Amino acid sequence: MTRRVLVTRPQPGADETAQRLVEHGFAPILLPLTRIVALAPGDLGDLSRFDAVTLTSVNAVRHTPPELIAALRTKPAFAVGDISAKAARAAGFATVHAAAGTAADLAPLMASKLAPGSRVLHLAAVERTAGFIEDLAARGIVLEVIEIYRADRLDYAGEALKAAFGDEPVWGAMSLSERAAIFLADIAQKPETAPLFETTRFFCISQKVARPLRKLASQVLVVDDTPTEDAVMRLLLSHD
Template identity: 50%
Template sequence: MKRRVLVTRPVPGASETAARLEALGFETVVLPLTHIVPLDAGPAPDPHTVDAVAVTSVNALRHASAAMLAALSAKPVFAVGDATAEAARQSGFAFVTSAAGTAIDLAAAIETRMPIRSHILHLAGRERTGGFAEALYDRGFSVRVTEVYGAEKVSYITDFLIETFAGRPIWGCPVLSTRGAVFLNELVANRELSHTFEETRFFCISRKVARVLKPTVGDRASVSDEPTEDSVMVLLSSQR
């Protein structure tokens, strides 16, 4: 019998992750715990006030307005990860730099390529991990944060969850964000689902994510070598 892996990230990323897991021979249960929604970010910025754009999630490019992307398209873009960088190119940006790792690594990449006191526009989510803007400030940059999307919680009634899991255990679960870990904690703590998660392994994208889960799941939370989905997949596959 195939091992079952729970996918909790929002769509459309959930389908992409599920497809990767199924190609590796796992059975997947897709249960998004957040829903990405666009926000009204106001009028497009004056491009003369922006020297470069920072993007820490592909969702920023999916949900920024067409007018905003068009106004900024001539600016250099610094993106976390190759997938976000490719989304920037698909959105019309010609000068794109991909920084592997975290948003802090992205700040370091900006420092090596942009003059000090440059004006950086961060296209961001309403709910985000702190530290990126502060890292840019510390390096001498001016930062403007424009929130273009939000990650809203998706709630499910217990009867629906019981039906979805069908009385069978979940072997593993990739955990790709701190916010996702918070909502996953609530799911795992549901007493009526205790048998579903009592032996589940959680494969976390960072130590920060793992720290959110550890009070609930203890040493069943492990951390990938690098803060990327690819690295999480390598870790998950190695435990089969």
């Protein structure tokens, strides 16, 4: 049986993930559920007031204006995940610290590396992990947020879904963000697509991401303890 795997992350990440799936013998179905839109950050004034930078997504690196990156890259950068950390290094940040998981996992790392009272610039999405500012404040670190991008929902009409999925069942679906999981749950319950998801395995990057999919009671939810895309890929490879 062809193991068709649904990829819902936005471009260009969707193509990158699809290539990895092909290399492991899967047949990817590309259906990005969000589209990344860059935002103009505006004038931040004197950047010398910042002691460090934090980037909680690779999209923050991709969509920050090059001139702003150039002005900040001498400062230590704190990233979520190896992919974001690699992108930060490629952009020219000399000192990059990485934590797995989410912004919530990054806070203790930042507190261990920065002096109390440090001011950090967060190159962020409009939609982001709640409580990050408060967590850092409790640890004595001031976070200033500048929104660099937003993730707009992509809606698909019935014909577009039919063209994407065809008539064969979806063997697996990768879910790497909570918003995408919410949108995926909607698609999996549509009358025209629900039959294709009756035996689908949902491979989720975290318990938080898996939560919106739990309403699909007949499906299999698989979650790894390590919240990275590599861990999700390992889960795929471990299932028949």
